[in-house]
Amino acid sequence: MTAKSNRSLWPDIEPLLSQVAKPSRYIDHEFNRVVKENAKYHAVFVYPDSYEIGQSNQAVALLYEIVNQIEDVAAERAYLPWLDMAELMRDRQIPLFSLETMSPLADFDLIGITISHEMAATNIIEVIDLAGLPHRSADRDSSHPLLIAGGPVCFNPEPFAPFFDMFVIGEAEDLIGELIELHRNMNNADRTELLEAMAAIDGVYVPAHQTQATVNRRVFMGFSSTLPSTCLVPYNEVAHDRLTIEVLRGCTRGCRFCQAGMTYRPVRERSADAIVQATTSGIAATGFDEVSLTSLSTTDHSRIESILRRLNDRYRNTGVSISIPSQRLDAFGVEMAYLVAGERKTGLTFAPEAGSQRLRDVINKNVTEQHLFGAIEAAYKAGWRRSKLYFMIGLPTETDEDVLAIADLANRAYALAKDCVPDKQRSQVRMSLSVAVFVPKPATPFQWSGQLPLAEVKRRIELLRQAGMAKGIDLSWHDPEVSQIEAALSRAGREAADLIEAAWREGAVFASWSECFDYQQWQRAAATTELDLAQLSERSYPHDQALPWQHIQSGVSVEFLLKEWQKAELGLTTADCSFDQCLNCGVCAGDVRIETEGSRHE
Amino acid sequence: MSEQFRLRIVYAKQDRLRWLSHLEVMRAMERLVRRSGLPYVVTQGFNRHMRFAIGPALPVGTAGLNELFDVWLTQYVAPSDAQTALSQAADDIIAIRKVQYVNPDAKGLQATHTINRYLLLVDSAVGALELQSAMDAVIATGHLELPHKKSTRSFDLSQTVAESPVVLPTVDADGYLLVSCAIVSSDTGSLRPEQLLACALDEGSRIVSVTRTALESPDTV
Numbered sequence: 176m177t178a179k180s181n182r183s184l185w186p187d188i189e190p191l192l193s194q195v196a197k198p199s200r201y202i203d204h205e206f207n208r209v210v211k212e213n214a215k216y217h218a219v220f221v222y223p224d225s226y227e228i229g230q231s232n233q234a235v236a237l238l239y240e241i242v243n244q245i246e247d248v249a250a251e252r253a254y255l256p257w258l259d260m261a262e263l264m265r266d267r268q269i270p271l272f273s274l275e276t277m278s279p280l281a282d283f284d285l286i287g288i289t290i291s292h293e294m295a296a297t298n299i300i301e302v303i304d305l306a307g308l309p310h311r312s313a314d315r316d317s318s319h320p321l322l323i324a325g326g327p328v329c330f331n332p333e334p335f336a337p338f339f340d341m342f343v344i345g346e347a348e349d350l351i352g353e354l355i356e357l358h359r360n361m362n363n364a365d366r367t368e369l370l371e372a373m374a375a376i377d378g379v380y381v382p383a384h385q386t387q388a389t390v391n392r393r394v395f396m397g398f399s400s401t402l403p404s405t406c407l408v409p410y411n412e413v414a415h416d417r418l419t420i421e422v423l424r425g426c427t428r429g430c431r432f433c434q435a436g437m438t439y440r441p442v443r444e445r446s447a448d449a450i451v452q453a454t455t456s457g458i459a460a461t462g463f464d465e466v467s468l469t470s471l472s473t474t475d476h477s478r479i480e481s482i483l484r485r486l487n488d489r490y491r492n493t494g495v496s497i498s499i500p501s502q503r504l505d506a507f508g509v510e511m512a513y514l515v516a517g518e519r520k521t522g523l524t525f526a527p528e529a530g531s532q533r534l535r536d537v538i539n540k541n542v543t544e545q546h547l548f549g550a551i552e553a554a555y556k557a558g559w560r561r562s563k564l565y566f567m568i569g570l571p572t573e574t575d576e577d578v579l580a581i582a583d584l585a586n587r588a589y590a591l592a593k594d595c596v597p598d599k600q601r602s603q604v605r606m607s608l609s610v611a612v613f614v615p616k617p618a619t620p621f622q623w624s625g626q627l628p629l630a631e632v633k634r635r636i637e638l639l640r641q642a643g644m645a646k647g648i649d650l651s652w653h654d655p656e657v658s659q660i661e662a663a664l665s666r667a668g669r670e671a672a673d674l675i676e677a678a679w680r681e682g683a684v685f686a687s688w689s690e691c692f693d694y695q696q697w698q699r700a701a702a703t704t705e706l707d708l709a710q711l712s713e714r715s716y717p718h719d720q721a722l723p724w725q726h727i728q729s730g731v732s733v734e735f736l737l738k739e740w741q742k743a744e745l746g747l748t749t750a751d752c753s754f755d756q757c758l759n760c761g762v763c764a765g766d767v768r769i770e771t772e773g774s775r776h777e
Numbered sequence: 778m779s780e781q782f783r784l785r786i787v788y789a790k791q792d793r794l795r796w797l798s799h800l801e802v803m804r805a806m807e808r809l810v811r812r813s814g815l816p817y818v819v820t821q822g823f824n825r826h827m828r829f830a831i832g833p834a835l836p837v838g839t840a841g842l843n844e845l846f847d848v849w850l851t852q853y854v855a856p857s858d859a860q861t862a863l864s865q866a867a868d869d870i871i872a873i874r875k876v877q878y879v880n881p882d883a884k885g886l887q888a889t890h891t892i893n894r895y896l897l898l899v900d901s902a903v904g905a906l907e908l909q910s911a912m913d914a915v916i917a918t919g920h921l922e923l924p925h926k927k928s929t930r931s932f933d934l935s936q937t938v939a940e941s942p943v944v945l946p947t948v949d950a951d952g953y954l955l956v957s958c959a960i961v962s963s964d965t966g967s968l969r970p971e972q973l974l975a976c977a978l979d980e981g982s983r984i985v986s987v988t989r990t991a992l993e994s995p996d997t998v
């Protein structure tokens with residue numbers, strides 16, 4: 176293990192602060208941050224993006240809290256400095272530092288990096304490089320910290336495999352303690368021996384360890400019985416500047432494109448009492464004036480109505496507001512949003528995802544036009560004047576009719592919204608349409624399917640643009656080139672590591688920020704590495720071919736995914752097992768089972 | 778409307794917190810009040826929020842030793858209890874210097890507390906006497922033209938400078954000269970002490986730090 180020197184870089188960093196934007200990103204000292212003096216083991220959790228994005232990430236917050244509870248172990252945080260700061264740091268040879276003790280990252284025993292999406296790929300290299308570490312695991316030795324990755328992207332770790340010593344597959348809450356304990360116990364072991372021992376931990380994938388046949392996803396079954404963490408209180412206006420309480424984990428609605436829906440199973444709810452208690456203590460500890468009840472499908476919580484009513488009573492006339500990130504697409508979802516909206520009816524978000532019923536059946540969205548219209552009617556009658564609808568373009572089996580059906584559905588929803596408001600307010604009715612490009616993800620029923628060619632995606636977006644949408648509808652779409660890179664990296668094998676590193680060398684950092692994304696950097700990187708972005712993103716895998724992520728068991732069986740793919744082709748839907756009966760997806764066994772507080776209702 | 782109690786809090790924005798923007802300080806103080814558990818007043822209407830008012834802004838990078846904010850309470854809390862609650866909530870990160878009640882109907886802090894006292898640390902290439910005469914010469918010109926956005930802004934120094942810059946007889950631990958001055962703030966744009974001082978500095982000198990030491994009302998000066 177490394178010996179952390181307690182060398183604070185603050186004297187080097189402070190003189191730079193007058194030259195950079197938002198210096199509060201670099202000063203630490205937020206309420207509720209933890210500084211442990213005299214710890215014997217030091218971990219730092221990194222979110223490879225700006226402070227504003229990273230500070231809002233729940234995984235880092237969770238690990239920070241859990242690890243700081245371990246005796247003699249200290250956890251700190253680090254984020255990627257913005258471009259201006261990184262340039263100054265390189266100029267002055269200041270390495271990437273943690274916030275709490277302002278220590279160089281290379282001084283830690285363990286560096287944990289959360290990878291939430293593929294577009295963070297080059298930021299990972301930037302983190303490793305700014306930390307002054309060799310980029311590849313093979314070039315590091317026991318004088319370097321252990322570098323581990325976690326997060327949704329690890330369901331296909333291969334494009335990132337050479338950069339990390341190991342990956343945590345699935346939920347890390349109780350795994351992280353086991354990993355740290357082993358590392359401490361094997362203090363003097365050589366690296367190969369250590370990594371070999373690490374590979375024996377359930378849920379840990381060590382790319383260098385050749386004999387590891389399959390790695391199972393870890394599921395944290397203590398979720399329902401533990402309280403959510405208390406968050407830090409940033410100064411800077413971060414992406415989610417509020418208290419977040421994770422009310423439930425998992426969603427089994429079964430959308431076939433959705434990786435989170437497959438990889439966070441089974442559904443586990445925290446009790447209404449626990450949620451109310453955590454909100455009360457969280458607001459008191461943070462001083463936030465808003466709490467967001469987060470999850471993949473908050474309005475599916477079996478006690479959601481009672482939770483919202485209790486929180487409403489508790490916070491009436493206190494200036495503290497309650498929010499839910501999005502709602503299920505029906506009148507009940509709107510009713511729940513209405514419960515907490517008060518006077519602030521800023522906008523509601525719905526995700527029909529596809530324009531035609533045929534395609535919604537293909538993706539197993541399990542909502543009909545009637546559900547959407549019911550929600551729109553309820554929302555606009557209740558006083559909302561704005562809503563946002565999410566759609567996807569390029570889904571498997573999509574035709575031009577399906578694309579045009581998006582415009583048609585939106586036009587009818589908009590007309591209905593107008594009908595639902597008093598004459599004088601009709602001009603205020605707004606609807607925005609956000610169109611994402613389908614990116615096939617590992618561990619989903621669509622994992623075998625390729626993405627449409629770039630030119631075809633662009634043609635379909637143009638088709639939608641020209642489809643004649645009502646004036647009050649604003650259409651926006653994701654950059655197809657960004658989506659192509661995302662698709663290329665999401666299902667690639669280890670060869671994509673070279674592409675990532677080459678793109679970083681071309682200057683690609685903060686690639687998920689539209690102002691920083693430069694497609695040409697990726698094209699040049701592809702040329703250097705003799706890889707083809709189109710081929711990587713568009714390739715379909717035959718069902719009998721081994722996939723690059725075959726050794727990562729997400730919990731849902733390949734048989735189930737394949738069956739879902741076949742049903743998709745036939746336009747057949749699958750029910751939600753948290754409302755209905757078990758469909759044998761393969762997740763539940765032994766202790767792993769659905770945990771809901773009451774029964775769920777359609 | 779039921780009775781309200783206007784509590785004035787004197788706090789320090791110093792050390793690392795000097796890098797906060799005015800908006801960030803404001804948000805942090807509101808959160809501090811909520812964390813303290815003090816019974817704050819919530820405004821009625823469309824967007825309910827804490828009844829709260831903060832003193833004149835400090836630029837990012839400038840420290841303040843005696844900064845001010847007011848918060849209105851629904852109940853009287855003894856100032857010492859309020860100070861304890863706020864200090865505990867401040868986690869040793871923000872120093873709460875003083876807490877006192879003021880007249881609930883008094884004008885806002887930005888209107889009343891217009892005298893800003895500053896202390897600047899200067900790494901000076903010249904001695905104290907030479908710096909003093911350079912500063913005196915600037916003041917003697919009576920006005921200052923400073924670039925502002927694409928044009929210039931002009932300051933009448935007899936109105937803007939409440940106390941001319943003075944080099945103090947002591948130096949700080951690092952040997953930097955200490956300069957004090959007082960500036961009158963205005964809602965149409967205030968002169969920054971470092972801008973005033975920069976006019977008197979030669980090329981080899983630099984301002985190391987700027988601290989607002991006090992905010993005062995002209996009536997009490």
Ligand code: SF4
Nearest residue numbers: 752757758759760763
């Ligand atoms: S095993 Fe059955 S109950 Fe468990 S998540 Fe899968 S379908 Fe649902």
